[in-house]
Amino acid sequence: MSQMSMNNLSRRDFLRGLSALSVSGLLAACSPAGTPSGSEAEGGDTGASQEGKTISYWVFWGSPGAIADELLADPELGKYIGEGNTIDFKSGVDQQARLTAVAGGTPPDVGILGEYLDFMSRGVVDPLDSYIETSEVISQDKFIPGNWEVIQYQGTVYGIPGFECFVRRGLEFNSRMIEEAGLDPENPPVTWDELFSWHETLTKFDDAGNLVQYGIDPYDAEGGTGPGNDGWFMAESWGFDYFDPDTKEFNLDNEMMVQGLETMGEFIKLIGPDNLAGMRQVEGQGTWGGAFNAEVQAMIIEGYWHPGETVNEKPEVAPFNRSAWVPVPEARRGTKIQFGGGHMAMLFKDGGNKEEAFGVTEWIQSDYVCNLIFDKIGWLPAYLPYFDNADQEKYPGLKFYFDSVKEATYWGPFIICEIQSFIETQYQQVREQVFRGEITATEAAAQLQDEAVKEWKAAGFA
Amino acid sequence: MSVLTQIRQITPRERRNILVGLLFALPWLIGFLGFTLYPIVSSFYYSFTRYDLLRPPVFLGFDNYVNLITDDQDFRIVVYNTVWWVLFSAPLGVLSAFLMALLLNTNIVARSFFRAVFFFPSIVPVVVTAFVWQFLLNIQYGAVNGTLQSLGLPTVPFLSDPKLVKPTLILIHMWAQGAAMVIFLATLQDVPRSLYEAATVDGANALRRLWHITIPMVSPIILFNAVLSFISGFQYFTLPWLLSGGTGGPNQSTEFYSLFLYRNAFVYLRMGKANALAWILFAVIIFFTFVLFRASGRFVYYAGNSR
Numbered sequence: 163m164s165q166m167s168m169n170n171l172s173r174r175d176f177l178r179g180l181s182a183l184s185v186s187g188l189l190a191a192c193s194p195a196g197t198p199s200g201s202e203a204e205g206g207d208t209g210a211s212q213e214g215k216t217i218s219y220w221v222f223w224g225s226p227g228a229i230a231d232e233l234l235a236d237p238e239l240g241k242y243i244g245e246g247n248t249i250d251f252k253s254g255v256d257q258q259a260r261l262t263a264v265a266g267g268t269p270p271d272v273g274i275l276g277e278y279l280d281f282m283s284r285g286v287v288d289p290l291d292s293y294i295e296t297s298e299v300i301s302q303d304k305f306i307p308g309n310w311e312v313i314q315y316q317g318t319v320y321g322i323p324g325f326e327c328f329v330r331r332g333l334e335f336n337s338r339m340i341e342e343a344g345l346d347p348e349n350p351p352v353t354w355d356e357l358f359s360w361h362e363t364l365t366k367f368d369d370a371g372n373l374v375q376y377g378i379d380p381y382d383a384e385g386g387t388g389p390g391n392d393g394w395f396m397a398e399s400w401g402f403d404y405f406d407p408d409t410k411e412f413n414l415d416n417e418m419m420v421q422g423l424e425t426m427g428e429f430i431k432l433i434g435p436d437n438l439a440g441m442r443q444v445e446g447q448g449t450w451g452g453a454f455n456a457e458v459q460a461m462i463i464e465g466y467w468h469p470g471e472t473v474n475e476k477p478e479v480a481p482f483n484r485s486a487w488v489p490v491p492e493a494r495r496g497t498k499i500q501f502g503g504g505h506m507a508m509l510f511k512d513g514g515n516k517e518e519a520f521g522v523t524e525w526i527q528s529d530y531v532c533n534l535i536f537d538k539i540g541w542l543p544a545y546l547p548y549f550d551n552a553d554q555e556k557y558p559g560l561k562f563y564f565d566s567v568k569e570a571t572y573w574g575p576f577i578i579c580e581i582q583s584f585i586e587t588q589y590q591q592v593r594e595q596v597f598r599g600e601i602t603a604t605e606a607a608a609q610l611q612d613e614a615v616k617e618w619k620a621a622g623f624a
Numbered sequence: 625m626s627v628l629t630q631i632r633q634i635t636p637r638e639r640r641n642i643l644v645g646l647l648f649a650l651p652w653l654i655g656f657l658g659f660t661l662y663p664i665v666s667s668f669y670y671s672f673t674r675y676d677l678l679r680p681p682v683f684l685g686f687d688n689y690v691n692l693i694t695d696d697q698d699f700r701i702v703v704y705n706t707v708w709w710v711l712f713s714a715p716l717g718v719l720s721a722f723l724m725a726l727l728l729n730t731n732i733v734a735r736s737f738f739r740a741v742f743f744f745p746s747i748v749p750v751v752v753t754a755f756v757w758q759f760l761l762n763i764q765y766g767a768v769n770g771t772l773q774s775l776g777l778p779t780v781p782f783l784s785d786p787k788l789v790k791p792t793l794i795l796i797h798m799w800a801q802g803a804a805m806v807i808f809l810a811t812l813q814d815v816p817r818s819l820y821e822a823a824t825v826d827g828a829n830a831l832r833r834l835w836h837i838t839i840p841m842v843s844p845i846i847l848f849n850a851v852l853s854f855i856s857g858f859q860y861f862t863l864p865w866l867l868s869g870g871t872g873g874p875n876q877s878t879e880f881y882s883l884f885l886y887r888n889a890f891v892y893l894r895m896g897k898a899n900a901l902a903w904i905l906f907a908v909i910i911f912f913t914f915v916l917f918r919a920s921g922r923f924v925y926y927a928g929n930s931r
């Protein structure tokens with residue numbers, strides 16, 4: 163007789179008990195850890211429990227994670243989200259995770275998660291107009307108009323600009339490289355022809371024909387943006403609307419688009435498409451504008467964050483950073499382009515703690531949060547009251563962006579098109595075919611139009 | 625005896641044993657039903673719908689399949705890229721593994737060291753592999769091109785020329801065949817020495833011994849590795865994704881089937897179309913595997929079998 167039997171516990175009983183325990187453990191482990199319980203799951207508006215509520219707040223960037231402790235240490239946080247409540251902050255949430263969470267009904271209470279238009283158009287985020295009406299912090303007049311435009315869908319506000327917004331159009335250049343090339347940094351190019359002339363002067367090859375330095379890759383960073391929350395740089399520069407949200411008609415096959423593809427393609431042809439692809443493969447592992455920081459690329463089309471990010475990432479290059487207006491075609495000479503897009507915090511329908519979650523969208527406008535992000539990362543909000551306190555000359559080149567808000571003569575429109583991600587990808591593909599000489603710009607524009615119309619129908623928006 | 629009669633004859637003790645058995649199998653059963661069977665069945669259903677994850681699916685019949693095959697320009701490109709990749713990478717990968725195994729099966733100096741070295745790429749995460757090759761072969765910053773440049777020679781756009789990038793990926797693939805190599809090595813060590821001795825006595829040289837003894841004896845493993853290579857070739861994703869920065873570039877030359885599927889699912893939110901793509905891929909893999917097994921009777925030797 164075994165020892166177990168002697169203790170009135172047979173081997174079979176032991177195994178049976180063990181299996182029951184295992185199954186119970188497994189079932190317990192399978193329950194979603196992040197699922198709010200009790201009042202939180204039902205909306206969370208029934209008052210704070212004794213221990214306080216936990217508001218889940220996710221952002222897709224990784225960099226705010228590095229200052230998360232400092233952010234959450236704000237002594238005035240309770241003023242926005244309720245005393246005794248806390249924030250469960252997650253940064254670097256990747257695309258599949260956030261989409262799955264939203265689709266699976268377990269989103270955060272509030273989040274800056276990208277895919278804004280997808281979320282708005284598919285009805286998974288809460289309208290915020292009623293919250294805004296009663297808010298002392300948030301109102302339309304306190305935000306840059308361009309930034310307020312992107313948070314709406316069919317006239318309803320679904321997001322509050324936050325963390326990284328402000329304006330996104332500037333020609334950044336390295337004054338040291340410009341001077342070395344015998345060019346005048348005080349008179350930067352304003353048209354595409356002038357920019358190409360600088361590009362030619364700045365581009366250098368070694369004796370074996372290898373690229374050593376180049377003027378500008380016009381498709382790098384903001385220059386390469388397709389339709390989306392950062393606008394569509396080419397369409398803004400040539401001044402056409404690619405889509406009419408009222409008639410639901412695409413305007414991609416037009417003369418301006420053809421000119422844009424041809425003109426910007428010439429810059430790539432000069433440096434060689436393979437060189438460009440090589441540069442991108444390296445930058446694809448890191449951040450935008452790596453070639454600018456490495457002083458291989460002398461100019462880049464970027465946004466307001468560039469001055470601050472350069473200081474944080476490459477302080478030895480930052481002193482040479484200058485900012486100017488982005489180029490336009492000769493016919494639009496004198497047009498000063500700006501675009502106010504960027505990111506927004508949204509309240510998800512399946513999330514809880516609504517009032518407190520909206521409090522988070524107010525909190526991220528506070529001087530405490532904005533200062534930390536401005537100092538440690540280099541980003542700015544769209545919140546006008548903050549700009550009175552912000553050091554507008556903190557980083558070389560930054561002042562241009564503050565001034566541009568008042569001086570811009572053309573604000574790029576934010577066009578609502580539900581298949582913008584598709585068009586963006588197709589745009590990247592056809593422009594490469596153009597600068598590789600596989601198709602003409604005219605064919606590319608026609609192809610883009612055709613593909614967009616087909617996708618519009620296939621995606622169920624026709 | 626009917627099934628019902630059999631069930632009635634189960635004793636309480638047997639019933640209890642069955643229940644206990646089921647209880648033990650329950651974790652796996654739950655996993656299988658929830659994480660395998662349900663996704664497969666739902667994926668099949670969604671392939672007939674327009675579904676964007678966030679709104680309810682709309683039934684479309686065969687539209688996703690028909691549109692993909694008849695009216696999708698990108699589909700043709702990714703099918704060409706993928707078939708090209710499978711046809712070249714699978715045989716060359718198997719060949720590379722086999723040759724490495726042959727080399728390491730000889731009495732070379734520091735054999736154990738070399739075995740570890742050749743196997744090493746298999747245990748390195750693909751992300752690391754991508755970084756290593758990126759910084760070796762990149763046209764601007766790569767060590768190889770840096771050396772060429774410092775010698776005053778033109779650089780080679782291994783990863784940025786659409787014509788060169790797939791052959792470069794094949795080279796990387798052939799380098800990372802450690803797992804298949806180990807299987808070949810184990811099989812090679814099982815080939816009876818007596819066969820080689822008899823052939824040597826009969827005057828067969830090394831090449832003839834390889835052709836008439838080694839290859840037939842390891843042919844089942846060649847088939848095994850070839851099938852695995854074909855299947856993984858159709859699913860090729862991580863390395864081209866990382867090397868192209870998720871673009872499938874340059875110029876869509878590394879836009880393989882799985883990248884296209886991913887893009888449709890998670891970028892365009894076309895889950896219905898992505899599911900249709902997945903089922904087409906499944907059918908193609910089944911077909912290729914079937915053909916390979918059917919054809920294997922002609923070139924695979926099973927010792928002790930009548931075939």
